[in-house]
Amino acid sequence: MARRLTLTGNDAGAEAMRQIDPDVVAAFPITPQTELMHKFAEHVADGDVKAEFVLVESEHSAMSATVGAAAAGARAMTATSANGLALMWEIVYIAASYRLPIVMPVINRALSGPINIHCDHSDTMGCRDSGWIQLYSEGAQEVYDNLLQAVRIAEDPDVLLPVMVTFDGFIISHTAEVLDALEDAEARKWVGEYLPKYSLLNTEDPVTFGPLDLQDYYFEHKRQQVEGMRAAPDVIRRVGREYGELTGRPYDLLERYRTDDADLVIIALGSTCGTAKTVVDWMRDEGKKVGLLKIRAFRPFQEKEVAESLKGAQAIGVLDRSISFGAPGGPVHKEIRAALYGADCDTPIVNYIYGLGGRDISTDHIRTVFEELEKLPGSPTPEDNIRFIGLRE
Amino acid sequence: MSEKTWKEIPIGGVIEDAGNAVTYETGSWRTYRPIWFADRCIQCLRCWIACPDSAIVTEDGKVTGVDYEHCKGCGICSFECPVDPKAIEMKLETDVEE
Ligand code: SF4
Ligand code: SF4
Numbered sequence: 001m002a003r004r005l006t007l008t009g010n011d012a013g014a015e016a017m018r019q020i021d022p023d024v025v026a027a028f029p030i031t032p033q034t035e036l037m038h039k040f041a042e043h044v045a046d047g048d049v050k051a052e053f054v055l056v057e058s059e060h061s062a063m064s065a066t067v068g069a070a071a072a073g074a075r076a077m078t079a080t081s082a083n084g085l086a087l088m089w090e091i092v093y094i095a096a097s098y099r100l101p102i103v104m105p106v107i108n109r110a111l112s113g114p115i116n117i118h119c120d121h122s123d124t125m126g127c128r129d130s131g132w133i134q135l136y137s138e139g140a141q142e143v144y145d146n147l148l149q150a151v152r153i154a155e156d157p158d159v160l161l162p163v164m165v166t167f168d169g170f171i172i173s174h175t176a177e178v179l180d181a182l183e184d185a186e187a188r189k190w191v192g193e194y195l196p197k198y199s200l201l202n203t204e205d206p207v208t209f210g211p212l213d214l215q216d217y218y219f220e221h222k223r224q225q226v227e228g229m230r231a232a233p234d235v236i237r238r239v240g241r242e243y244g245e246l247t248g249r250p251y252d253l254l255e256r257y258r259t260d261d262a263d264l265v266i267i268a269l270g271s272t273c274g275t276a277k278t279v280v281d282w283m284r285d286e287g288k289k290v291g292l293l294k295i296r297a298f299r300p301f302q303e304k305e306v307a308e309s310l311k312g313a314q315a316i317g318v319l320d321r322s323i324s325f326g327a328p329g330g331p332v333h334k335e336i337r338a339a340l341y342g343a344d345c346d347t348p349i350v351n352y353i354y355g356l357g358g359r360d361i362s363t364d365h366i367r368t369v370f371e372e373l374e375k376l377p378g379s380p381t382p383e384d385n386i387r388f389i390g391l392r393e
Numbered sequence: 394m395s396e397k398t399w400k401e402i403p404i405g406g407v408i409e410d411a412g413n414a415v416t417y418e419t420g421s422w423r424t425y426r427p428i429w430f431a432d433r434c435i436q437c438l439r440c441w442i443a444c445p446d447s448a449i450v451t452e453d454g455k456v457t458g459v460d461y462e463h464c465k466g467c468g469i470c471s472f473e474c475p476v477d478p479k480a481i482e483m484k485l486e487t488d489v490e491e
Binding site: 217 | 397402408
């Protein structure tokens with residue numbers, strides 16, 4: 001039985017965390033922490049959860065305490081945003097290298113400066129190579145759904161990698177939406193009991209975590225991380241299918257929204273996908289063959305599936321909510337170009353950087369993108385293939 | 394010892410055989426060597442408690458010497474030793490006669 005709730009993205013995240021009821025949650029209790037943790041702290045104070053809640057003095061310590069708890073065999077979580085994630089950076093890599101299945105909601109916000117607290121993807125795109133799985137959410141429903149799935153994905157014995165569930169700051173985090181949540185008992189059953197592969201607290205079978213790992217074995221451990229990431233797509237798909245059987249909302253790594261016969265396809269992540277779907281519907285009503293490829297899992301990135309999804313496209317627009325300074329376009333654009341290399345594809349591709357620091361992206365902007373793409377079929381990728389939407393030129 | 398492939402080792406750098414550092418010599422780069430004098434020692438075991446590398450050797454609850462394969466020469470044992478003159482003295486490795 002689903003419970004229909006009206007929650008902000010932050011509260012949807014806190015609701016999922018309440019139901020997951022991890023053994024340990026460590027958090028920095030001041031900004032850039034968000035209301036998600038504020039709400040979870042209320043659940044702790046009200047006795048709704050059994051989680052050991054550790055308030056620490058920085059985001060670096062929050063991730064450190066989470067890593068320590070996870071190494072001790074606990075199901076451990078934290079949450080962060082923007083510069084908080086930046087301060088965790090060192091330990092973000094360590095969590096992945098120690099193969100600790102930590103789940104962390106990240107509220108996507110700009111990495112200052114000048115000082116800005118609004119949405120863009122510069123925070124999580126910056127750590128796309130840290131070894132974490134990254135699931136981007138389109139709205140509050142997906143925040144909730146992705147968090148419940150993330151626990152099962154992270155803890156899968158073939159994966160054992162931490163998962164970031166990201167959602168757009170303010171646009172999702174502070175907007176109330178109607179969503180369906182599981183009953184507590186169903187959610188508990190879904191996440192199941194956590195049986196850690198290793199536990200520092202298991203004195204019957206003592207192990208050492210975090211030893212020195214030099215020229216002779218470090219490389220082998222990195223190769224193992226690659227293997228965990230390679231195992232992840234099948235697990236994400238399986239968990240998404242099973243979640244669909246339970247809730248009626250199945251998930252995949254990508255979502256192809258009216259792309260099957262589309263001539264013009266745009267690619268996006270996060271809340272912008274909702275805006276884009278509306279425009280796709282409008283333009284379809286006008287008889288235009290347009291579609292959206294939504295990337296839910298940016299890590300692991302599914303290059304074959306992406307290439308397959310774009311096979312019929314005659315022009316492609318890639319939307320990036322962050323900049324990779326000095327590189328040929330934004331991070332999503334680079335992945336798409338790489339995925340299409342060798343896929344026998346000479347489709348023109350234009351990168352659209354948008355929405356930095358919370359700059360709004362409207363249906364008109366998306367329509368403009370499609371209208372620009374309309375001019376491209378049959379010609380090569382234009383010289384000015386890195387464009388900016390919603391910027392005063 | 395032949396090195397193993399990535400498929401043959403535990404993930405995450407975990408050492409499944411905890412405490413196997415005893416089989417690995419870690420005391421080779423010591424500058425100062427702690428020298429223990431049995432005749433001055435009052436067996437208070439402060440050195441044993443304080444040594445960060447478990448390199449103070451005991452038998453039946455009594456100090457019997459130092460494990461030089463693992464002692465890194467930090468000098469904490471000597472610093473903590475309460476007797477005067479110290480029952481553990483730090484000597485430059487190059488000055489110690491083998
Ligand atoms: S010098 Fe340091 S490492 Fe060596 S025995 Fe003394 S306390 Fe232990
Ligand atoms: S601290 Fe000094 S006196 Fe005490 S047990 Fe060690 S060597 Fe002996």
